[in-house]
Amino acid sequence: MIEIPSVSSSLLVQGMVLSQTSLVGPGTPNLHPAVLEFVDSLPVETRRRFTGRCAESALVSDQLWEMDSARTDGRSVTLREAASRFHDSALTSRMIREPGNPDHGKSTTPCPVCSALLQELGIRVIG
Numbered sequence: 001m002i003e004i005p006s007v008s009s010s011l012l013v014q015g016m017v018l019s020q021t022s023l024v025g026p027g028t029p030n031l032h033p034a035v036l037e038f039v040d041s042l043p044v045e046t047r048r049r050f051t052g053r054c055a056e057s058a059l060v061s062d063q064l065w066e067m068d069s070a071r072t073d074g075r076s077v078t079l080r081e082a083a084s085r086f087h088d089s090a091l092t093s094r095m096i097r098e099p100g101n102p103d104h105g106k107s108t109t110p111c112p113v114c115s116a117l118l119q120e121l122g123i124r125v126i127g
């Protein structure tokens with residue numbers, strides 16, 4: 001059986017639309033340290049078995065990694081420092097399902113961890 005991502009998300013940030021799917025397969029996602037720190041700060045009961053593999057956390061991490069690459073001091077950006085980058089940003093997420101599944105393409109809400117992360121950065125979730 002082929003493993004397919006369960007969610008696809010698109011983020012409007014800085015006038016660009018960027019997309020990502022939830023992460024599947026072996027290995028550990030390359031989440032930004034600020035995202036990992038935020039996740040670790042949340043109550044354990046908020047986390048899910050798939051925490052860290054969501055499209056939403058990958059999109060945020062991609063932006064933070066990009067910000068890090070522009071820094072000259074060698075430090076990683078914090079969520080507080082990154083918040084202005086996400087001003088007026090919006091995100092939407094859709095279900096990915098097998099062909100013929102009626103839920104394919106339906107709007108879905110981010111998991112509790114990603115919802116908290118998006119709220120922390122001021123990213124508006126739209127349907």
